[in-house]
Structures are given as structure tokens and as C-alpha cells.
Amino acid sequence: xxxxxICMLGAFAVGKTSLVxxxxxxxxxxxxxxxxxxxxxxxMVSLGETDVNLLLWDIHGEDDFQKxxxxxxxxxxxxxxxxxxxxxETYQVGLELEKLAKNAAPQAKCVIxxxxxxxxxDWEITHGQIAKLISDGxxxxxxxxxxxxxxxxxxxxxxxxxxx
Amino acid sequence: MTEKDHKSNLYSSISLGQLTELxxxxxxxxxEDLQRLSRLIQDPExxxxxxxxxxxxxxxxxxxxxxxxEEQLRKFVEQVLHQSVKSDPGVMATILFPIMMPAIRKAVxxxxxxxxxxxxxxxxxxxSPKRIGWRMQALFSGRxxxxxxxxxxxxxxxxxxxxxxxxxxxxxNQVQETEIKDARDADLVSSMLSAIKDFVQDSFQRDxxxxxxxxxxxxxxxxIEQGPYAIIAxxxxxxxxxxxxxxxxxxxxxxxxxxxxxxxxxxxDTEPFVLKDRFLRACLLNxxxxxxxxxxxxxxxxxxxLLGVLxxxxxxxxxxxxxxxxxxxxxxxxxxxxxxxTEKKDGVYSITGLYDPxxxxxxxxxxxxxxxxxxxxxxxxxxISLDYDLVLLRARRVLMPPETIDxxxxxxxxxxxxxxxxxxxKRATSLVLHLPGIYFFDITKVNEEKIQQTxxxxxxxxxxxxxxxxxxxxxxxxxxxxxxQKIDFDILINEAKSVLNFRFDQDSVPVIEVFSHxxxxxxxxxxxxxxxxxxxKFVDLMLHAGLPIETLVPKVIFVEDEKVPFxxxxxxxxxxYVNPAAL
Numbered sequence: 001x002x003x004x005x006i007c008m009l010g011a012f013a014v015g016k017t018s019l020v021x022x023x024x025x026x027x028x029x030x031x032x033x034x035x036x037x038x039x040x041x042x043x044m045v046s047l048g049e050t051d052v053n054l055l056l057w058d059i060h061g062e063d064d065f066q067k068x069x070x071x072x073x074x075x076x077x078x079x080x081x082x083x084x085x086x087x088x089e090t091y092q093v094g095l096e097l098e099k100l101a102k103n104a105a106p107q108a109k110c111v112i113x114x115x116x117x118x119x120x121x122d123w124e125i126t127h128g129q130i131a132k133l134i135s136d137g138x139x140x141x142x143x144x145x146x147x148x149x150x151x152x153x154x155x156x157x158x159x160x161x162x163x164x
Numbered sequence: 165m166t167e168k169d170h171k172s173n174l175y176s177s178i179s180l181g182q183l184t185e186l187x188x189x190x191x192x193x194x195x196e197d198l199q200r201l202s203r204l205i206q207d208p209e210x211x212x213x214x215x216x217x218x219x220x221x222x223x224x225x226x227x228x229x230x231x232x233x234e235e236q237l238r239k240f241v242e243q244v245l246h247q248s249v250k251s252d253p254g255v256m257a258t259i260l261f262p263i264m265m266p267a268i269r270k271a272v273x274x275x276x277x278x279x280x281x282x283x284x285x286x287x288x289x290x291x292s293p294k295r296i297g298w299r300m301q302a303l304f305s306g307r308x309x310x311x312x313x314x315x316x317x318x319x320x321x322x323x324x325x326x327x328x329x330x331x332x333x334x335x336x337n338q339v340q341e342t343e344i345k346d347a348r349d350a351d352l353v354s355s356m357l358s359a360i361k362d363f364v365q366d367s368f369q370r371d372x373x374x375x376x377x378x379x380x381x382x383x384x385x386x387x388i389e390q391g392p393y394a395i396i397a398x399x400x401x402x403x404x405x406x407x408x409x410x411x412x413x414x415x416x417x418x419x420x421x422x423x424x425x426x427x428x429x430x431x432x433d434t435e436p437f438v439l440k441d442r443f444l445r446a447c448l449l450n451x452x453x454x455x456x457x458x459x460x461x462x463x464x465x466x467x468x469x470l471l472g473v474l475x476x477x478x479x480x481x482x483x484x485x486x487x488x489x490x491x492x493x494x495x496x497x498x499x500x501x502x503x504x505x506t507e508k509k510d511g512v513y514s515i516t517g518l519y520d521p522x523x524x525x526x527x528x529x530x531x532x533x534x535x536x537x538x539x540x541x542x543x544x545x546x547x548i549s550l551d552y553d554l555v556l557l558r559a560r561r562v563l564m565p566p567e568t569i570d571x572x573x574x575x576x577x578x579x580x581x582x583x584x585x586x587x588x589x590k591r592a593t594s595l596v597l598h599l600p601g602i603y604f605f606d607i608t609k610v611n612e613e614k615i616q617q618t619x620x621x622x623x624x625x626x627x628x629x630x631x632x633x634x635x636x637x638x639x640x641x642x643x644x645x646x647x648x649q650k651i652d653f654d655i656l657i658n659e660a661k662s663v664l665n666f667r668f669d670q671d672s673v674p675v676i677e678v679f680s681h682x683x684x685x686x687x688x689x690x691x692x693x694x695x696x697x698x699x700x701k702f703v704d705l706m707l708h709a710g711l712p713i714e715t716l717v718p719k720v721i722f723v724e725d726e727k728v729p730f731x732x733x734x735x736x737x738x739x740x741y742v743n744p745a746a747l
Contacts, residue, residue, distance in 0.1 A: 002432040003351065005332045013235070036363040040355040052432075055334060055355045063239070071362040075332030077432065 003053045004162050007073050009101055010082030011093035012061035015115040018145035019082065020058045023155050038072050045159045052159050062093055073104040077162045080154065081112045085142070088124035098138075109161040111139045113154055118144040304462045320402035321450035326354050327419065327437060328395050329430055333358030336394060336430075336437040339444040357397055361388065391416040393427035398447055408449065415443045488513055488540070491533035498523060500549035513540045520549035521637075521648070522557055525731065546648050548600045555601035561633065562599060562655050563592045564626045569610070577604040583611045588623065595658075598651070624666045627659045628739040631676070635736040636702070641694060643701035643735075656737075657709040663739055664715050672741035677717045678703050679738060681730045684722050695720040702735045 008016040017039070024041040037060040045052045057076070062068045073079065081098045084090040098110060112133055114125060120142075133140050139157065143150045188194055193201075204211045226232045249256045324340040335354035364376045379386040385400045389412035396416045400408065420427065422443070426436045488506075492515070496503045500520030507514045513535075519526060530540050549555075556573045565571055568583040578596055589610060596605040634656050636649050645653050664674050680699035682691045699718035706716055723729040730736050 001434065003332075003334045003434055004432050005334055005355070036360060038359045038363075040352055040359060042349060042352050053351060055351060057333075057355070057359070069362065069366050071366055072359065075329070075334075077332075 001051050001053055002163060003055065004077040004159070005055045005057060005075055006158060006162075007057045007059055007076045007079040007101065008082060009059055009068060009073070009079055009094075009097040010061060011084065011087070011090040011097075012063035014061060014082045014084040014087070014090050014094075015145045016061060016080075016082045017058055019080075019113065019115065019143065019151055019154075020056055022145050022148055022151045024056060037069060043155065045156060047156070047160055047163065050163060052163060054155070054159065062097060068097060068100060070100055070104040073101045073108075076101070076105045076108045078109040078111070078158045079105070080158065081110060083112065083114050083125060085114045085116045085123040085125045086119050091125055091129055109158060111141060111154060111158045111161070114140065114142045115145060117142040117149055118147045300466065301463065304466055320400055320404050320408070322398050322400050322408070322448050324399040325444045325447045326350065326357070326397040327444055328354045328358055328397060329427070330390065330393055330395050332430070332432075333362075334430075334432065334434070336434050337441055337444060339441055339448060341448065354397075357386070358395075361395075387412060389413055389416045391420045393430070394419060394423075396444070396447065405451070411447060411449065415447050418443045487533055488535070491529065491535065491540075494533075495526065495529060498526075498529070499551040500554045501526065501544070502547070512538070514543060515540065516543045517545075518547040519544040520551075520554055521546055521652075522549070522554050522561070527731075546646065548648055548651075550601040555599070559596065559599055559602060561630060562595055563588075564623070564630050564659075565592070566623065566626070573602075576602060577606050578602045579606040579609065581609040595655070620666070621668065624663055624668075627663050631656060631659050631663060631737050631739055635730050635734045637731050637734040638698060640733065641697075643698055643705070645705070653705070653709070657706065657711065660706070660711055660737075664711065668741065671743065673715075673744045675715050675717055675740050675742055676706075676711070677719050677738040677740060678706070679719050679721045679730075679736045681721055681723050681726075681732055681734045681736065683732045684724050692720055698733070698735060 008020060010016050020041055024043040039058045041056045041058065043054045043056060045054055057072055059068055059072050079101050081094045081101070083094040094112065098112075101108065101110065114130065116123075130140055139161070141150055141154045141157065143154055145151060184195060187198075191198070204214055223232065245256070321341075324338065326338045327336040328334070329336055333355045335351045338350045338354070360379070361376045375388070375390050377388050377390075379388070385404050387398045387400055387404065387408065389396045389398075389409070394416065396412050396419075398408070398412060419437075422440070423436060426433075492503060492506065495501050495515070495517075500523040501517065502519070503515060503517040505516045507516075526542055526544065527537060530537060530542065548558075552573055556571065556578075559571055559573070559578055563571070565580065565582075566584055566588060569588075570581045572579045572581070578599075580592070584592075589607060593605060593607070596602055634652060636645070636652070638644070660676055664676070667673065678699050680695040680702070682695035684691070696718070699720060703716045703718045707713055723732055
């Protein structure tokens with residue numbers, strides 16, 4: 001069996017935990033995020049003949065009061081940068097976190113999730129910004145944790161990229 | 165003319181009233197309002213009072229409009245609290261003191277309660293011989309049972325060992341004791357452990373070489389040993405010996421030597437580590453307290469004491485049993501006694517059987533063998549024994565031969581030899597055949613020539629002695645003669661009639677005192693009353709048998725006052741000669 005560490009990164013309240021909760025069943029309480037800044041969950045993903053055991057490090061959202069610890073990202077094989085489509089400021093935070101992750105885990109694969117697609121009419125993130133991300137070589141997926149849109153696809157895609 | 169001069173000319177041409185009206189038209193405020201606002205701005209204290217009235221309403225409105233997020237506010241409050249604690253922890257401690265102390269007390273009380281319940285459960289379920297031994301050890305050494313329990317249980321035990329990839333935090337392999345059934349998902353535990361390690365190192369690390377090497381969680385210790393690519397985390401219970409650290413170091417070194425390539429190029433494949441788990445298994449250690457060769461002195465004393473008590477108890481029981489058997493043999497060998505059974509109940513021996521009242525008081529036999537009458541109860545029913553000695557004894561009692569007559573028994577024939585008067589001979593001849601075991605009375609050897617020399621006074625004295633030897637034992641609250649007692653009673657009445665008809669002189673007449681014997685044991689007045697009734701009832705029997713009422717005196721006597729006591733609940737007799745005027 002293959003085991004992979006992946007991280008969920010993004011600004012505060014972009015929906016990282018909601019995305020994870022859509023994807024896994026957890027044994028740890030959410031209180032760990034506010035204490036040590038990370039909560040870990042697990043999910044088995046099967047790709048063809050390969051079973052992959054994903055260890056999801058749901059890292060506390062970065063804001064003015066708490067910075068993401070780079071050590072949590074080290075050793076990750078992949079990570080999600082989660083951006084809240086309805087809050088434009090989360091775009092920049094996401095890009096900064098991407099740089100941090102790239103630095104901590106240079107070999108890791110990245111997928112950018114523009115979350116809250118159920119509120120697409122209220123989006124502040126523009127098509128231009130999304131197009132820029134794609135042109136910079138990022139894999140971008142629009143998700144909705146609330147309506148369970150493209151969540152499974154996102155995790156499967158990152159897994160596929162990691163074991164390629 | 166300059167612009168300044170132009171304005172000055174303009175202001176001077178407008179009156180004050182016009183200016184006031186103009187100001188009101190522009191601002192909508194009159195001069196009073198403006199003065200109030202001016203005072204507010206100039207006086208900070210007044211201004212703050214004014215604002216304080218509006219601020220709560222303003223915050224409420226902001227919440228309603230969603231302009232303030234609770235999460236943001238919480239963060240802000242937390243940061244302020246954090247800063248406060250950082251600058252002066254004493255202030256916050258003083259504020260929290262009234263809240264924290266009851267909470268701490270409650271938590272401590274709960275913990276103690278849980279501990280007591282846990283201990284009680286252990287005590288309730290721990291009755292193996294070994295645990296009973298520990299309990300005795302605790303009792304005599306004054307140490308707590310829990311302390312003894314711990315000292316005899318595991319000193320330490322490594323229950324689970326994780327091998328974790330250092331960079332990724334992924335679990336490479338884990339081994340555990342087979343009896344752990346509900347092990348949490350090891351992958352998650354491993355990653356979380358790794359996160360905690362990173363968190364601690366990031367937060368508290370002062371030196372790059374400093375690593376988190378142990379975590380204490382309740383009774384568990386998590387010992388961590390780090391290598392360049394992997395770490396070992398061992399879950400240990402109990403008092404961890406320092407030598408375990410060396411064992412973990414050796415294990416992690418061996419793993420790095422044996423899996424150097426796999427560790428360096430780890431891409432998530434854990435199979436090589438799972439297949440070779442001997443290095444981890446070597447860490448699954450436990451150590452039990454060694455049994456010391458030297459036995460505790462207190463245990464030896466205890467064992468000796470127990471043996472002593474046991475020996476004494478055994479000796480006492482055996483000796484008592486042997487003594488009882490000897491007494492039983494003696495009773496059984498006594499002529500006129502037939503033991504039919506024995507029983508021991510509640511520590512009291514009970515002997516059942518038959519006895520001839522002529523044998524006398526058998527309680528003396530019991531006492532002679534060292535038994536108390538409370539320990540041995542004689543439940544013997546009366547009978548007439550046809551034993552040679554008893555038949556002869558009964559004949560002597562009944563016939564009361566003069567000293568000049570010698571009685572003997574040959575099979576079923578009573579032989580009288582010697583000198584006797586005619587009156588005795590007649591009386592003896594009439595009585596003898598009523599005696600059980602005697603069918604013939606041989607008087608051929610009686611010499612009737614000397615009868616005139618036998619004094620009647622001597623005969624009466626003998627009869628008096630005979631009367632005074634009789635006694636009748638009754639059941640509680642009952643005066644009823646059984647068949648054997650009836651025979652004795654008839655003889656007694658005959659003797660009494662003979663005695664009452666004889667006067668030694670003119671100044672005295674014979675009376676028979678009927679003594680009812682009782683004891684001071686229990687309720688004295690009740691005993692005395694029962695004895696009095698017994699004596700009166702027996703006197704009634706004697707009256708019915710023909711004895712004159714004025715010659716019978718019922719009396720009560722306590723056995724404790726007698727030199728030679730009669731049995732309790734018995735009736736005996738005493739012949740006295742008294743002045744006729746006293747009757």
C-alpha cells in the first residue's frame with residue numbers, strides 16, 4: 001500500500017475543513033486546529049490497481065493572528081490551496097501559502113480549489129484571476145463543500161498527480 | 165482693496181442676529197445645541213460619557229448588520245487576554261481565581277472519586293490467592309493495598325511501538341501487544357504524533373539539536389527516539405527504566421542501517437518495513453518485579469502464628485473429643501445406664517439414653533471429666549435396671565432390713581440371712597415380690613428367735629433415712645409421676661405412714677417437709693414460684709394417697725444453698741419431730 005501526506009492550505013474560513021469533512025470520516029476532534037494548528041484525517045483512494053492511503057493534514061487557516069507552520073507542510077506529496085470565491089482577499093493569501101508550500105515541499109503537487117461555487121453569483125474572484133492561475137501552470141478546480149460539487153474529483157485528481 | 169479688507173467690510177455690515185439665523189439655516193442647530201456640542205468636544209470626560217451611552221447600541225447594530233464577525237471578535241479578545249497574561253499573569257489569575265478554584269476542587273474530587281471507584285473495582289475483582297496474599301501483606305505491613313499491588317505488578321511495559329517517517333509523518337510500521345484490541349488507527353495516531361512533535365519543536369525549540377523525546381499522558385509515557393529519516397515512538401506504561409532509551413536508540417540505528425535506501429527514497433511504500441518488524445518487536449519489553457528470595461519477617465511470623473492457632477485449635481478439638489469418648493465409655497459402663505445416641509449441635513454435646521434413678525446423679529460424671537453442664541446435656545429417660553447390684557440396692561432401700569439382716573441375690577432369688585423380728589419379716593415378705601427382678605424370697609436362714617431384742621425405734625430411724633433418700637425429678641411446670649416413679653411413690657407412702665404412726669415420746673409429733681428444689685439461675689422469683697407450686701402439687705398427691713394434711717409441710721429450697729444438692733426441679737423429703745402445739 002502507498003501512503004501519501006497531503007495538506008489543506010488557505011486563508012481563514014475558506015472551507016478547508018468542510019472540504020475534508022465531505023471526503024473523510026475523522027477520529028480526531030476539531031479542537032486540535034485551534035490548539036496545535038492542524039487536524040489529521042485519513043482517506044483511502046483507489047486509482048486503478050493502486051490503493052492510496054491519504055493522510056490529510058487540515059492546517060489552520062492563515063490570518064493575522066496565526067501563521068501556517070512550514071514544518072506541517074514538509075514531507076507532503078501534495079497540497080490543496082483553497083480560495084474562497086466570495087472573498088477576493090483569500091486569493092492573495094492562497095498565492096502566498098503556495099509559495100510557502102513550494103518552499104517547504106518542492107516536489108509536492110498542487111491543486112488550487114476555488115471553493116463556494118454554490119455562491120458563484122457573489123464571487124469576487126474574477127475569471128481573469130482564475131485564468132492567470134491556469135496560465136501559471138496550476139490545476140484549478142471549482143468546488144462547493146456545501147453542495148458536494150467536485151470534492152471527490154479534486155482529491156482523486158491530486159492523488160493521480162502524486163502517484164504519476 | 166484686498167480680498168481680506170472686502171470680507172471685513174462685509175461681516176461688519178451683517179448684524180449678529182442675522183448671523184445666528186444664517187448659521188441655523190445652514191446647520192439646522194440653534195446656538196444652544198452648538199454650545200452643547202462645543203462643551204462635549206472640549207471636555208473629554210463628558211464626551212466619553214456621551215459615547216459610552218451609544219457604544220453598546222452601536223455594537224449591537226453592527227452585529228445585526230453582520231459588520232462584526234463573532235470569530236473576529238473572539239480572536240481579538242483572545243489576543244487581548246494573551247497580551248494581558250503575557251504582561252502580568254497575576255492580574256488574570258486574580259480575576260479567574262473565584263472561577264478556577266471551585267472548578268479545580270471539583271476536578272480533583274472527581275479524580276479522587278474515579279480513583280477510589282477504580283481501586284474498589286480492582287479490590288472487588290481481585291481475590292486470587294496471590295492478591296489475597298498481597299492483601300494480607302498490606303494488612304500486616306501497614307502499607308496501602310494499591311501500593312503493594314503496584315509493587316508486585318509490572319514495573320514497566322512497552323505496549324506499542326511506532327516507526328514513523330520523519331519528514332512526512334507517515335507510519336512505516338507498528339507493533340503492539342496482542343491483547344490490545346481497540347488500537348486507534350495507527351496511521352492517524354502516527355501523523356498526529358508527528359504534528360505534535362513538530363508543534364512542540366517549533367514552539368519551544370531553542371537549539372536545533374533539541375528534540376521532543378517524551379510525552380506524558382496520564383499513566384502512559386510516549387518515548388520518542390529520532391534518527392535522520394525515521395523516528396521510533398514507544399508507548400510505555402509504568403516506571404520507565406533509563407535503559408529503555410538505549411534499546412530504542414539501538415533499534416532506530418539498526419533500522420537506519422538495514423533500511424537506509426528505503427528511508428532515503430521513501431515515496432509512501434511501507435511494505436519493506438512491515439515485512440521486517442523484528443527491530444520494533446525487540447522494543448516490546450516488559451519487566452515484572454523480581455520475587456525476592458528473602459521472605460518478609462512479618463509473613464513468617466504471621467504464618468507461625470496461624471500454624472500455632474491452627475495446632476491449638478486441632479489439639480483442643482481432639483482432646484475434647486477423646487475426653488468425651490472416655491466419659492461416654494464410663495457412662496455406658498455404669499450399671500443402670502444405657503446410652504443410645506450422641507449428637508453435637510452448636511458446640512453442645514447431647515447424650516440420649518436410659519438410666520435407673522438408683523444410679524444417682526450422673527451430672528457428677530460429666531463434671532469429673534472436665535465438662536460444663538452447658539457443654540454436655542444428658543437427655544436420659546428413667547428406667548428400672550435389672551442389673552444384679554441395682555436389684556439388690558433397690559431391695560435394701562425398700563425392705564430396709566435391720567442391721568442384723570444381710571441381703572444377697574442369687575439369680576432371681578433374694579436371700580435374707582440373720583436375725584429379724586416377725587414384723588419386718590411380714591412386711592418384707594409382702595413387699596419383696598413387687599420388686600422387679602426378684603421372683604423368690606428365701607428366708608430360711610432368718611433366725612426369728614432374737615426378734616424381741618430388735619428395737620422398734622431403730623426401725624423407724626431406718627425408715628426415716630429411707631424417706632429422706634427418695635427424690636422425684638419432674639419436667640418444667642409439671643408434677644406427674646411416670647410408671648417407675650409411681651412404684652417409688654407407693655413405697656414412699658407406705659414408709660411415711662409407718663413413720664407418722666410412731667412417736668418417740670409424748671412431746672413431739674412427726675411431720676414430713678416436702679422440699680421443692682430450684683435454682684437461682686434466671687429469674688429468681690419465677691423459679692421460686694414454680695418450685696412452690698411443685699411442692700404444693702406433690703403434697704396434694706400425698707394427701708390423695710392418705711397422709712394427713714397436718715403432717716405435710718411444702719417448702720422451697722435453692723440448690724445453691726445445699727451442701728449436697730438435689731437435681732433442679734426435684735422433690736425430696738425431710739422427717740422432723742416437732743411440738744404438737746406448733747402445728
